[in-house]
Amino acid sequence: MKYFSTIKKRLIEQGRSLDKGIMYAAFVLLFCGVFLTLAASPAVAARNNLAWMHFIIKHMVFVPVAFGVLMGVALLPLKWVRRVAFLVLIGAMGGMLLALLGPEIKGAHRWINVFGFSVQPSEFVKPAFAVVCGWLLARGRLIKHCWDGWIAWIICGMVVLLLLMQPDIGMTLTILSIFAVELFLSGISIWLVSFLILGGVGFGVMAFLTFEHVHNRVIKFLFPEEGTSYQVEKSMETLKNAGWFGKGPGEGSVKYELPDAHTDFIMAVSAEEFGFIVTALIVMTFAFIMLRSCWLIRRENNFFVQVAVGGLMTQITVQSLVNILSTLNLIPTKGMTLPFISYGGSSLISVAFAFGFILALTHGHSFSRGLE
Numbered sequence: 364m365k366y367f368s369t370i371k372k373r374l375i376e377q378g379r380s381l382d383k384g385i386m387y388a389a390f391v392l393l394f395c396g397v398f399l400t401l402a403a404s405p406a407v408a409a410r411n412n413l414a415w416m417h418f419i420i421k422h423m424v425f426v427p428v429a430f431g432v433l434m435g436v437a438l439l440p441l442k443w444v445r446r447v448a449f450l451v452l453i454g455a456m457g458g459m460l461l462a463l464l465g466p467e468i469k470g471a472h473r474w475i476n477v478f479g480f481s482v483q484p485s486e487f488v489k490p491a492f493a494v495v496c497g498w499l500l501a502r503g504r505l506i507k508h509c510w511d512g513w514i515a516w517i518i519c520g521m522v523v524l525l526l527l528m529q530p531d532i533g534m535t536l537t538i539l540s541i542f543a544v545e546l547f548l549s550g551i552s553i554w555l556v557s558f559l560i561l562g563g564v565g566f567g568v569m570a571f572l573t574f575e576h577v578h579n580r581v582i583k584f585l586f587p588e589e590g591t592s593y594q595v596e597k598s599m600e601t602l603k604n605a606g607w608f609g610k611g612p613g614e615g616s617v618k619y620e621l622p623d624a625h626t627d628f629i630m631a632v633s634a635e636e637f638g639f640i641v642t643a644l645i646v647m648t649f650a651f652i653m654l655r656s657c658w659l660i661r662r663e664n665n666f667f668v669q670v671a672v673g674g675l676m677t678q679i680t681v682q683s684l685v686n687i688l689s690t691l692n693l694i695p696t697k698g699m700t701l702p703f704i705s706y707g708g709s710s711l712i713s714v715a716f717a718f719g720f721i722l723a724l725t726h727g728h729s730f731s732r733g734l735e
Contacts, residue, residue, distance in 0.1 A: 380726040381437055381438075381722045382722060382726065384655045385655055385656070385659075385718065386437070386718075386722060388648050388655070389433060391648055392645070392648055392649075392703035393426065393703045395633075395641075395703075395704060396711075397422070397423070399629050399704055400419060400625060402613060402615070402618065402636055403618045403629055403706075404417075404418035404419055404422070407622070407625050410619070418625055418706055422711075425708040429711040430715070432716060432719060433715040434719070436715075436719025436720060437718075437719045437722035438723070439719075441668075444494060444723045445494055445495065448491045448498075448720065449495055451490070452491035452492060454484075455485065455486075455487035455491060456484075456488065456521070456522065456525065458475055458482070458487070459484045459485055459525045459529070461475050462474060462475050462484060462485075462529065463525070471529050471530060472528070480708060482708070483709040485529070486709040486712070487709070487716065488538070489538065489541065489678045489717070490675060490678060490717040490720055491716070492518070492519075492538060492541060492542075492674075493671060493678055493717070493720070494671045494724075495518065496518060496541075497545050497671030497672075497673070497674050498511075498670075499512060499518070500512055500546065500670055501666045501667040503515065503549070512549075515542075515545075519538065519542045523538060523539065526538065532570050532697075533698065535566075536566075536681075537682060537685075540677050540681050541674045542674075543559055545677075548669055548670045548673045549666075549670050580697070598617070598631040598691075598692070601617040601631045601635045602631060602634050602690070602691070604635075605634035606638055607638050608637070608638040608639075609634065609636045609639075612637070617631050618635075625705065626698070626705045626707060627686065627690075627696070627699070627705070628690055629701055629704055629705050630642060630690045630701065630704075631690055633645065645704065649679070649680070649702075652676070652679060653679070656673075656721065659672060659725045660672050668724045668725065671720070672725060675717050675721050675724075679702050679717055679718075682699055682700070682701070682714075685699045686705070687701070702714040702717075
């Protein structure tokens with residue numbers, strides 16, 4: 364009993380030291396995601412000849428799991444953060460290999476079946492990759508004659524190769540963005556920065572020339588006369604007519620017309636039913652998370668924490684920006700969910716890991732520039 368009492372006391376102390384700003388912002392997004400899934404998914408289910416509660420039930424199954432993952436990871440000691448991240452990364456990469464051997468779904472090999480649920484292993488790579496590579500890059504920078512920095516490059520290359528084989532260009536760009544930010548925070552030279560920028564441009568050109576779906580989306584974006592995406596047109600029309608307070612919960616019509624109303628274009632549903640004010644508050648919550656993470660990095664003295672949190676912040680920021688800007692037709696469309704808002708079990712758990720890692724890495728520690 365004394366042992367369990369000690370554990371309980373430590374957990375309470377750790378819980379009190381968690382950054383309340385990031386934690387409450389995550390809960391707000393999770394709460395908004397439940398309401399928007401309730402609003403958007405019944406119409407999508409009806410269009411696919413499913414029970415109207417089909418997506419709602421699945422989402423509600425994953426919400427408490429995501430909450431448990433977030434809080435469980437957030438209470439981990441610093442050493443266990445990188446250990447858990449390493450295990451998740453290995454498991455996710457193994458899952459990606461299994462997905463490549465599985466059936467093709469919508470022109471890609473991204474999903475595996477686990478206990479009747481469709482799981483996208485690449486979603487779990489992102490937060491784990493940010494922590495593991497953050498640790499390796501920090502070691503490579505602080506310890507002389509250490510090869511860990513090069514191991515981070517090898518892991519990045521392996522993950523990118525697996526993603527291109529699926530193929531998943533959007534996820535590839537997210538991984539490269541995480542790695543680029545972590546390299547910048549770890550203190551690379553200006554020449555390597557220039558090389559990476561040129562490499563990113565070259566990768567974009569290669570993807571445009573190699574993958575037909577990327578080529579078509581870019582052409583439609585650059586030359587609207589070639590035919591704008593139907594979903595983008597409906598989304599833009601909805602946003603223009605949304606008003607300050609929207610039509611009210613359940614009163615929208617765009618969810619009956621957009622095939623991806625519950626995932627990629629959920630912000631259009633938010634604007635139509637809840638108006639500009641609620642939609643702007645969601646966007647401001649993401650902006651707060653980014654700024655709060657930057658502030659936490661600045662006050663942190665542990666080099667590993669600085670690099671890893673920077674990578675995790677990049678994951679959440681890039682994912683939210685791509686979804687929102689696609690909805691606004693400011694970039695070519697890319698099927699990327701809005702963190703904690705869009706329907707999707709794999710995405711929910713992945714983002715929960717990301718927030719949990721951020722909270723675990725920043726909960727009241729004040730270390731030297733070491734690598735505990």
